[in-house]
Amino acid sequence: MVTQSDNDVRGTFYIVATPIGNLDDFTDRAKRVLHEVDYIAAEDTRHSKRLMNHFGIDTKLFALHDHNERDKAAYIASLLSEGKNVALISDAGTPLISDPGYHVVNYLRQEGHKVTPVPGPSALITALCASGLPTDRFSFVGFLPAKSKSRRDEMSSWVPSLGTVVFYESTHRILDCLADLEAVWGDRVQVALARELTKTFETFLSGSVSEIKQILEDDSNQTRGEFVMMVSLPAVEEDHSEALKILKILLKELPVKQAAALAAEITGEKKNALYKQALAMNEE
Template identity: 45%
Template structure:
């Protein structure tokens, strides 16, 4: 028997290993992850070219299988059959922990449904890394991943989250970081505390803490702050009165599309607890 906490000597037949890989710095790959990746029969990767570059840098040579959102449903059963036959497989994403805003859950679900073993090999996760340095309450948080690309859908999602009391964690790309910050200011208020973590563990890593409005201004003023990969940590809504008002305004905007303003305001106030007069300034009607 190996001692508790010792590096696993070999991988087990018929097991799918879900392996977290570095989010930037290759030095963050643990000894156990390195051993698993070196000893499995094949590695399922979101982007085989990206993963091959990482493996070459680590001195690891293993067969790669493409597994992404477009083919996962089709090949999952084939991978299950390989596991049944005794193969050892690893699942990795482009960076960080698989299944966290990445493909893989369908495969894991199929493997578990077949009664086969799935073993986690923990490591880096951008959301947790950002949360650990944000200095924002982390005892309860809500991971939202990437916001919708379309502006209307993104604003609707943010409006629904405006009165969330848990800390919120978002991923965002360089293409939309300015637009998303502007929509966050509009939905959550300019003074909401937040931290923007960029290029975590990489050479140009930055962590900006400020209000949403302050972060948006810093990003707008510096081209470098619009490059790379982003994790945004936003403090939850603390003021219950403000939360009720935000929810009331969201409901009123929706209801007013189909009802008389006075009726929409009454319903929105009843549902949210926000003052009716703050939603609609007309008479009783």
């Protein structure tokens, strides 16, 4: 790995968080950096141009999205090598959190370029801190699969060691997602649903899956907007779980993968869930 020396004349790549709704959440530092850099890489330049115009920022924009970021990595590296400073922004919130940028940052780090975060809003943390669900341990899983079968498979693999499971969902899939969650977990989980965070119609709903689903079915306005869903999984009482007892015994003699597969075959439990539980047992 190449490192950057103190007398290196190369520029800096800034990862800049932008508001997720309320423009007052745009930090002074973020605005200053975007004013001062030579280029801004934006997920959607048309969307970002409106934000830049609002704050009088006229820095040159170019597009960086899922389909071109691998190609743009070398281009950005060349700009930095020339001493130019470049900032990355997403459509809203903190870049790279279920948004483009990973491949660029990874490439720049490997090439020894300076990458500096400019922190600010993130829908994930904004929703979680006000959810009323446990926050001492949580797992962010981005967006769930679009297809119901794959979505249910993902939900079936969740185990209590994940803590509160957090993911993003879209307006046209929110009811289907709740239906799948109910099919897999019933009302054994507690759910908090955050909608339109920091915006005029910001809403937090909490309760069982069936309760949340009923609210949305009764009021179509509640299905509009952008969602962060948080699921608190039920605790597993080890003494009362035959599958976990069997898994614990098998782990004494077998590798994790083999023990999980055999425990699933014996008990009929989901293999993926037992595999994750076996990994957690090994860590303990």
